[in-house]
Amino acid sequence: MSFLQVRNLSVRLKKGPPLLRRVSLDVAAGEVRGLVGESGAGKSMIGKAVLGILPPSIEVTEGEILLDGVDLLRLPLAQRRRRIGALCALIPQDPLTALNPSHRIGPQITDRLVDILGWTRADADRRAGELLAEVQIPDPDRVLRSYPHELSGGMRQRILIASAFAAEPKLIVADEPTTALDVTVQKQILKLIAGMQARHGTALLFVTHDLGVVSKVCQRLSVLYAGMVVEDTSVADFFAAPRHAYSAALLAATPKYTDPSAGLIPVPEAVISAVQAEVAAFDRSVAHG
Amino acid sequence: MPFLRILLVRLLTTAITLAGVAVIVFFVIRVVPGNPIAMMLPPGATEDDIARLSALYGLDKPLLTQFGIWVAGVMQGDFGTSITTRQPVLDLVLGRLPATLELSIMALVMAMILGGAAALTGTRFRGGRTEGAIDVANGMALSVPDFLWGLVLILLFGVLMPVFHISGRVTPSLELPFTTNFYLFESLIRLRFDLWADLVAHMFMPALALAIPLAAIIGQLLKQSLKETMNLDYVTLARTKGYGETRVILREALRNAALPTLTLVGVQFTFLIGGTVIIERLFSYEGLGNMAIDAVINRDLPLIQGIVILFAVIFTGVNLIVDLLYTVLNPRLRHG
Ligand SMILES: Nc1ncnc2c1ncn2[C@@H]1O[C@H](COP(=O)(O)OP(=O)(O)O)[C@@H](O)[C@H]1O
Numbered sequence: 311m312s313f314l315q316v317r318n319l320s321v322r323l324k325k326g327p328p329l330l331r332r333v334s335l336d337v338a339a340g341e342v343r344g345l346v347g348e349s350g351a352g353k354s355m356i357g358k359a360v361l362g363i364l365p366p367s368i369e370v371t372e373g374e375i376l377l378d379g380v381d382l383l384r385l386p387l388a389q390r391r392r393r394i395g396a397l398c399a400l401i402p403q404d405p406l407t408a409l410n411p412s413h414r415i416g417p418q419i420t421d422r423l424v425d426i427l428g429w430t431r432a433d434a435d436r437r438a439g440e441l442l443a444e445v446q447i448p449d450p451d452r453v454l455r456s457y458p459h460e461l462s463g464g465m466r467q468r469i470l471i472a473s474a475f476a477a478e479p480k481l482i483v484a485d486e487p488t489t490a491l492d493v494t495v496q497k498q499i500l501k502l503i504a505g506m507q508a509r510h511g512t513a514l515l516f517v518t519h520d521l522g523v524v525s526k527v528c529q530r531l532s533v534l535y536a537g538m539v540v541e542d543t544s545v546a547d548f549f550a551a552p553r554h555a556y557s558a559a560l561l562a563a564t565p566k567y568t569d570p571s572a573g574l575i576p577v578p579e580a581v582i583s584a585v586q587a588e589v590a591a592f593d594r595s596v597a598h599g
Numbered sequence: 600m601p602f603l604r605i606l607l608v609r610l611l612t613t614a615i616t617l618a619g620v621a622v623i624v625f626f627v628i629r630v631v632p633g634n635p636i637a638m639m640l641p642p643g644a645t646e647d648d649i650a651r652l653s654a655l656y657g658l659d660k661p662l663l664t665q666f667g668i669w670v671a672g673v674m675q676g677d678f679g680t681s682i683t684t685r686q687p688v689l690d691l692v693l694g695r696l697p698a699t700l701e702l703s704i705m706a707l708v709m710a711m712i713l714g715g716a717a718a719l720t721g722t723r724f725r726g727g728r729t730e731g732a733i734d735v736a737n738g739m740a741l742s743v744p745d746f747l748w749g750l751v752l753i754l755l756f757g758v759l760m761p762v763f764h765i766s767g768r769v770t771p772s773l774e775l776p777f778t779t780n781f782y783l784f785e786s787l788i789r790l791r792f793d794l795w796a797d798l799v800a801h802m803f804m805p806a807l808a809l810a811i812p813l814a815a816i817i818g819q820l821l822k823q824s825l826k827e828t829m830n831l832d833y834v835t836l837a838r839t840k841g842y843g844e845t846r847v848i849l850r851e852a853l854r855n856a857a858l859p860t861l862t863l864v865g866v867q868f869t870f871l872i873g874g875t876v877i878i879e880r881l882f883s884y885e886g887l888g889n890m891a892i893d894a895v896i897n898r899d900l901p902l903i904q905g906i907v908i909l910f911a912v913i914f915t916g917v918n919l920i921v922d923l924l925y926t927v928l929n930p931r932l933r934h935g
Pocket residue numbers: 323329347348349350351352353354355356365367368
């Protein structure tokens with residue numbers, strides 16, 4: 311049984327149109343699953359649902375999110391939060407806004423260990439120091455005493471990565487963890503996440519719109535369009551022969567895998583209308599029971 | 600050192616402000632009709648008597664000369680002599696200041712507790728009936744001025760259910776062992792909780808009347824600010840760590856949300872101090888405000904000048920403290 315199993319998850323804007331359409335995906339222990347799709351496809355929404363941080367304006371209409379076999383959606387809020395806090399972690403998209411400006415770095419790494427997992431402060435502090443060393447931050451002691459605004463974006467993302475791994479979670483959701491960074495730093499951060507994941511054996515749900523990244527860090531892949539999973543496959547199979555026309559177009563649109571000099575090839579109109587027809591057919595079938 | 604720089608700039612602007620206030624108050628109270636000497640003399644006094652006394656208080660000299668004499672005195676710490684009581688203005692004013700400061704600070708503390716509780720509760724249960732009820736209560740608190748709240752409180756807790764005293768600062772028959780006029784503070788230091796309770800029973804209603812409108816402002820601003828903060832990324836990240844909503848509000852959001860509220864509270868607190876004038880009168884509380892009204896009624900020019908200057912010093916002082924607090928609480932300014 312996979313560690314994370316999302317089953318037929320549908321969410322919508324309250325009384326509004328669906329944003330996720332019966333999404334199913336698994337992440338096995340220690341496995342890395344990529345989640346790709348164009349902007350607005352619902353990638354972040356899946357991550358938020360798993361971590362229990364959907365905005366209040368959005369409701370789950372059906373489905374299950376099984377974390378280690380327990381359906382999170384059936385747990386009372388406080389229990390759900392604690393279970394997620396103990397087993398999962400988030401590497402957020404924008405390191406500049408993800409750290410609390412009025413707390414020092416140290417407590418922002420150790421808070422979960424002490425408050426949720428019951429570590430002693432001394433153990434947690436030692437752990438924070440080790441983690442900062444592991445994410446290659448020079449002078450960890452000084453950094454632990456710093457405030458976020460004193461550190462660069464790349465530095466802060468390293469800290470957030472360290473913080474995500476602090477409690478040895480079984481699953482980490484990384485939501486486009488390099489998009490907000492300088493191009494020069496992106497590669498290092500990506501390498502860092504991949505290395506940490508391998509060393510700690512953590513399962514990873516990796517949200518990205520960059521297939522190049524997928525080929526480097528992921529084993530499995532879900533392709534999302536309009537909140538619908540159009541393809542769920544192994545990365546090797548995907549790059550060899552994508553099954554869905556939309557996936558194929560997405561792959562073709564990624565310059566590195568055709569000709570880097572060619573630039574971006576847009577997804578053809580015909581493919582878009584085909585996949586949109588699929589979505590419409592899905593919505594009709596839901597409406598008619 | 601932004602700290603020192605802020606302090607210096609503020610001291611300079613404070614000096615300019617005070618000079619302006621001194622000029623305005625001095626000339627305005629001399630332009631309005633009403634002769635202090637005529638007011639203090641019994642009916643039937645002759646023109647001669649009035650002229651003699653006016654000369655005694657220097658009121659016969661040209662305005663500019665009078666101003667010069669007054670400013671020269673103030674520079675040396677001499678604010679003149681009260682016409683009605685014939686005591687030094689500085690002694691009178693400083694003697695009353697502690698009563699007003701204690702009342703204002705008590706009111707501020709009440710406002711922060713009430714407003715803070717309203718904001719936190721409203722944020723915790725946002726989008727529901729509780730928040731709606733809090734908004735309604737806030738609106739009511741804001742739409743009634745402090746002195747009307749004073750009347751409401753007198754009716755409620757002075758007449759209907761007489762649990763608090765409606766007049767004075769302390770029960771007159773009590774023996775007071777105090778060496779300063781900070782009665783409330785000193786009663787605590789001396790561990791005289793009996794006196795402290797009596798003082799609080801007197802102060803409670805005037806302080807609450809002053810606090811209610813400010814509590815509503817704090818409640819609204821802080822709730823708005825908290826709700827915005829609750830959508831920020833670092834708050835969301837804290838939720839994924841396993842914290843409950845109350846913990847998230849208190850630990851992640853409150854401090855950051857309180858910063859923008861703080862400056863506005865500073866301005867509002869100076870309004871509150873202004874409100875003490877009428878509230879002290881209403882509750883016969885022996886503070887500066889009550890004295891100010893007497894001074895105006897009696898046209899006690901030197902006393903009015905002294906009180907106004909002191910209020911101006913308090914106002915600018917409050918603003919200075921708020922600015923410094925803002926720097927202390929905001930790590931980005933502290934090191935920047
Ligand atoms: N807080 C929100 N309220 C309403 N709609 C939202 C909200 N967040 C996201 N959406 C909508 O949900 C869809 C999926 O968003 P998202 O998961 O953020 O996409 P992405 O794949 O780019 O991460 C988009 O159409 C977006 O407009």
